[in-house]
Amino acid sequence: MAVIPAAEIPTVSLLYRLKKLTPATFDSPAVAPKPSQSFNDRIGLIRGDITKLEVDAIVNAANNSLLGGGGVDGAIHRAAGPKLLKECRKLDGCDTGSAKCTAAYELPCKKVIHAVGPVYNSQFKEESEEDLAGCYTTSLELAVRNNCKSIAFSALSTGVYGYPSHDAAPVAIKAVKEFLEGEDGDKLEKMLMPTTTGYQLEAEGEWEDIEGGESAENGPAPADAKKYAEEEAEASKVELPEVPTGEPADDGPAAKKQKPNSDEKS
Template sequence: MPYSIYVPNRYILNVSTLGPFQNATSLHNDRIGLFHGDITTLSVDAIVNAANLLLLGGGGVDGAIHRAAGPKLLRECRTLHGCPTGSAKITNAYDLPCKKVIHAVGPIYNVNDPADSEIALRGCYRSSLELAVRHNLKTIAFSAISTGVYRYPTADAAHVACDTVREFMDSNDGPKLDKVIFVTFEEKDARSYNLLLP
């Protein structure tokens, strides 16, 4: 669980008890980036949608991606028959400037079992990265998975995302990706990633 720090005349900041981003080095700087803005505008190989179990669109970033991609995305998603929590599936991007959309289903945060929520969130990032490599994609942009209506604490979610990506980039498959971008739209997500990334 995060705890809060009051910063005078600014805001209340949630601080993850997971601690600072560990084992990152300057070697990661050229390959892991941060973008504050609209994920639907990025011309990368793949964007990662924070999807629901049915993969049929919804609110937030999920709805924005479906609207920007057009109706063909929904038609293809219907053929996938959903996706389990902690996993991901891939589709074409249609009217989006990227090549593919990876739909990752994040967990609804469980305050009684945060470890289970963390396992599922790590699964989202790992399976998305594995799909990108399997489809020979070189650049991937992640939305902030589960930090909206699924109520995953923002600071903890950012730490899980950064740590999972760092581990993957250091693995045997890591060199197959040129760039991983964390995309933040809401200020709370931007603050969390700015605190963690070097």
């Protein structure tokens, strides 16, 4: 599969104009979110292999050891090559709910942000929410600190860590929205969110609306016909493959494990 530049990933604004997205419905108009053109123009949706994205930073669904594992974690380590593991060995692990940043080596991105999401526990839902939100917030802070303008997230904790997608999506939404509304929010030009492996179609609709998504009928009008035609042509070329759902068969790096600690940044 060829490398996909960030510029070729369609934004929420474009997807609404192309009628590829429709908004979630609300019982009362009073609870419907206020549209945000700024968010829609900067947030894109991805479906496929995160190791093929040519962005400034990708967010890895890592474990406490940071030494690799299965799923997305293992795929990122394999694609980056052995130098990534060598650097990760020097980081002394990472606390659940936090993240650390490394170089990307053989990946087409510039940085890899390793976020350690929580293993979901319905009996400690508030703690799980706090840790998951911490992953998103810390990842965004690290991206800005490392002069990254674009960032792509994997669906943190929604795989083998068992976080239900419909519970994880609102937590991610709130954390990202608060960051974008903060003093460093305008330093990120494009943010890519997953549409599979956890964040399924209905969760996507919730994301768009809570982030200020507008309906296909009332979406933002294109600035001009020529620009819209060009954007539509670019969007039609993007066809990312489905994310693998099985675990790798090889004996990759250390398996995932958890240890309770406080938040940590690098």
